[in-house]
Amino acid sequence: MILPIYAYGQPVLKKIARPIDKDYPELQQLISDMWETMEEANGVGLAAPQIGKSIRLFIINSGPMYPEGEEGKGIKQVFINAEIIEEAGADCSYSEGCLSIPDITGDVDRPEEITITYQDEEFNEYTTTFTGMNARVIQHEYDHIEGILFTEMLSPLKKRLLKRKLTKIRNGDIEQKYRMKFVRV
Template identity: 75%
Template sequence: MILPIYAYGQPVLKKVAKPITKDYPGLEKLIADMWETMENANGVGLAAPQIGKSIRLFLIDAGPMHDEGEEHLGKRGVFINAEILEEAGDDCSYAEGCLSIPDITGEVERAEEITIRYYDENFVEHTETFDGMNARVIQHEYDHIEGILFTEYLKPLKRRMINRKLEKIKKGEADAKYRMKFIRT
């Protein structure tokens, strides 16, 4: 089932999400619905807070972020109760966007490499190191479960330039090609 994506301004997007256990009610269906929602919106990642659930769950499919012919290098997976253990390498800048903040992008500096511990959808624990676009997408989604949006990393001038657009999104004035949930005013 395709779920509405919570728009900028929704309080759940600013909360630090809570860990879950393997017996979280309806987890398998929730994950399936999140995949369907993300793919319907042409996203490469989706975190539970973006669908209104303040739990430490996100999924990514970084294949489309890789060059043509190298899509197979993109990580596709579910991350539950993730914890970034280490960041390494030089910070790299890249224009990011977010399904919760349609039609806005901005340059964000992120670590080139991360080591992360997480559980997959079967609650098997993994500790892995990712770099490049895989690391970037994971860090973006990880920020969602920490209550951080990519716009908070933007330089002050860029932030001022997009402030009016952010306020419009908050009011429900967004032109997304997928279902969104806005704050009721």
């Protein structure tokens, strides 16, 4: 089932998400719905807070971020109860966007390598190092479960320039290509 994506301004997007365990109700259905929702919106990642659930769960499919013919370098994976334990390498800048903040992009600096502990959908535990685009997509989604939006990492000038657009998104005063849930103040 395709779920509405919570738009900029929704309080759940600013909360630190809580861990879950194997007994989380209907987890497999939730993960399936998240994949369907992300694909419908043409995203490469989706975190549970973006669908209104303040839990430590996100999914990524970074293949589309790679050049044609190199999509196999991407990963398609579920991350539960993730914790970044190390960052390494130089910060690299890349223009990011977000399904919760449609039609806005901005350059974000992120470390080129991360080591992360997480569980998969069967709650098997892993500690893995990711680099490049895979690391970037993971960090973006990880920020969502920490209550951080990419717009907070933009330059002060860029933030000022986006203020009016962000207000329109918060209020639902935009044309969207997929189901969204707005604050509408």
